[in-house]
Amino acid sequence: MTDRRQVLQAIAALGSVGLPLPGRAWGAPPALPDDPFRLGVASGYPTADSVVLWTRLAPQPLAPQGGMPPSRYAVHWEVATDAAMTHTVAHGTTSADPTWAHSVHVRVQGLQPQCDYWYRFTAAGHRSPAARTRTLPAQGAQVAALNLAVACCQNYEQGHYAAYRHIAADAPDLVLHLGDYIYEYGINPNALRQHNSAEIHTLDEYRARYALYKTDTSLQAAHAASPWMATWDDHEVANDYAGLTSPDHEDPAVFLARRTAAYRAYFEHMPLPPECAPRGHRMSIATQALCGDLASLCLLDQRQFRSHHPDTMLGAAQERWLTQRLQATRSRWTFLAQGTVVSHLLERRDGELRYGSDNWNAYPAARQRLIDTLQQSRVTNPVVLTGDVHAFIVGQVTVTPERPESTMVAAEFVATSISSGARPQRLMDEWQRDNANLRYCAGEKRGYLRLALRPDRLQVDLVALDDARDPQSGRYVLKSCIVEAGRPDIQIA
Ligand SMILES: [Fe+2]
Known part of the structure; x- marks a missing residue:
């Protein structure tokens, strides 16, 4: 009964x-x-x-x-x-x-x-x-053009979202968001505009933080202009977290509850498919989009399955999935979209050159496996799209960083932040001097990447704002980069 x-x-x-x-x-x-x-x-x-x-x-x-x-x-x-x-x-x-x-x-x-x-x-x-x-092109269809925007890092306190007004005006075929859609931090009374609570930990607090960010009409306009795909970085939960580990050494059970709340609020506020609804502290967001014969796009999750020790960024299951996807792809261009820098990047710390602790360079075995997979799967024209560093970076993912042209595996384009704080240009110049595989670094501009993909070439415009403190800010193309199909090189003008 x-x-x-x-x-x-x-x-x-x-x-x-x-x-x-x-x-x-x-x-x-x-x-x-x-x-x-x-x-x-x-x-x-x-x-x-x-x-x-x-x-x-x-x-x-x-x-x-x-x-x-x-x-x-x-x-x-x-x-x-x-x-x-x-x-x-x-x-x-x-x-x-x-x-x-x-x-x-x-x-x-x-x-x-x-x-x-x-x-x-x-x-x-x-x-x-x-x-x-x-909608996307049909599978296998001949596609003449695809236009994308790449955005990330939108600290509400540190700037306005003028970049999103311009993305809305561009109305690309697809917007990719590569993480830090919200920041978990508390209120800075001296900031341009204020967060709505102290640092967030509970489900209600994460929900209210997303609500605050989403009241911004420029952000709403970008959502209303194009479909989005998104992956998270760390600030959707907590700064620099890795898998089940909080960098602040929060009690593991407390951090697990926090991550569970944060993932749930992320699902509730993004245009994710219903089947992505989290189960407890787990949520599956890695995915692939196929754009006719022109492009394959794998969106990776490099936070949830990251190990605390320098072993894995993606976790074994996602690595296997990515390898299978790359081996099966017949698209002319292959994009990997994810949160942190893949290009070889040595940073000066206390007079010594070292790898940072939060990007792919801190996980050398995982990074090498990614490079091996890109090489062995023989995908054509691989391009990595990245966020996180609040700077425009044009980089070459290489086998040997000292010989970037001869050993280039993929081009990498790092989107600067929509609004989050700048990196001093002096530091960016240092990165470029210390890393021959980095072709261009600009840390003091806010903005986004605008991609115009054609069968024979990819154009990536680094679109910069005049002033992210102004909600009505104008924009201009800081640099325009060309990657020609079949040529391991990036032209920057
Ligand atoms: Fe960020």
């Missing part, structure tokens, strides 16, 4: 992400007097025939629970082929559940490849603005 209570228990056990609302079994939830779409809408993880739609109901973003009653709400979504939403091609209803902070993650299927679509949500009598998204 199945009674209503058992059905409810069964539904609860399934986890409630994106579950269809079963009629009116719960009764009507309380009305929402204020607009619940104040965190914006987003899309992500496109394939040739699908895309994920995201929103989170939060009429008072910074209040506990985003100002939402502890009820489940029906959320209607629509997808159309025009910005006015007149030609609807898909629609449905899902639920926003308080156990997932009233976030919504829907994968819409049955779309056409390489097409623009617009989407919007309706909940409790409120309607969100319509936003644009785009």
Whole structure:
């Protein structure tokens, strides 16, 4: 015999992400007097025939629970082929559940490849603005061009998000975010604008921090202009953490609870596929996107499975997965997108040249295995896209760092921060002097990378802001780099 209570228990056990609302079994939830779409809408993880739609109901973003009653709400979504939403091609209803902070993650299927679509949500009598998204090219299709933006490191206190206004204006086919979407730190009273609490540790605190960041209208505009794919770095949890280890030597059980809360809040606030919902302290975010015959893009997780000792960055399972993906790829260009610098990088510490403790150079065996895999899998035109250092870096991943041209394995482009603090140019000049494989380093500019990919060449513009302290800042191309297909070289102009 199945009674209503058992059905409810069964539904609860399934986890409630994106579950269809079963009629009116719960009764009507309380009305929402204020607009619940104040965190914006987003899309992500496109394939040739699908895309994920995201929103989170939060009429008072910074209040506990985003100002939402502890009820489940029906959320209607629509997808159309025009910005006015007149030609609807898909629609449905899902639920926003308080156990997932009233976030919504829907994968819409049955779309056409390489097409623009617009989407919007309706909940409790409120309607969100319509936003644009785009599907990827069909597998194996000949693709003439692909435009990407690469962003990372957006400390809310240290700058405005003018870079995102420009990314929104570019409306690339895809935005890649390579980590530090939030910072966990407390309030600096002297900062340009302030965080909303002391350093964050609990689920409610991580949720409120994402809500603060997502109230920024420039960030919302970039989400509303293009689909995103994202990976995290350290600050989504805690500075320089590795796997289950906190660098501050927090009690392991306490840190595990913190990481569990942080991963859950990350899922709740990113346009991730429903199946990425975390299970306890684990969450699977590494993924591959295929863009016709032009590009394969592997997005790596170099935090969750990192060992404390210099052994692994990706963990054995992700390494095996990456090797299989690289061996199977037939794309003309192969991108690895992830958080920390892969290029050989010696830094001066107390007059001595040493490797930093947080990037791939601190994990020499793992780094060597990555280089071996890139070489042995014979992928064509590998390019590494990186974040973390708050500087533009154009580097060559090499077998022998002293002979960069003759032993280059991949080009590496490091995106500077959207807003997070600068690195002194004096230090950047030192890095370049001490590392022949680094071709260009600029630490005092905020901005992003703009990639224009064609079958025969990749152009990477280092787009810099005039002043990240100004929300209306202009932008300019600091340097423009060209990688020609089949040539192990980077031209910088
Ligand atoms: Fe950062």
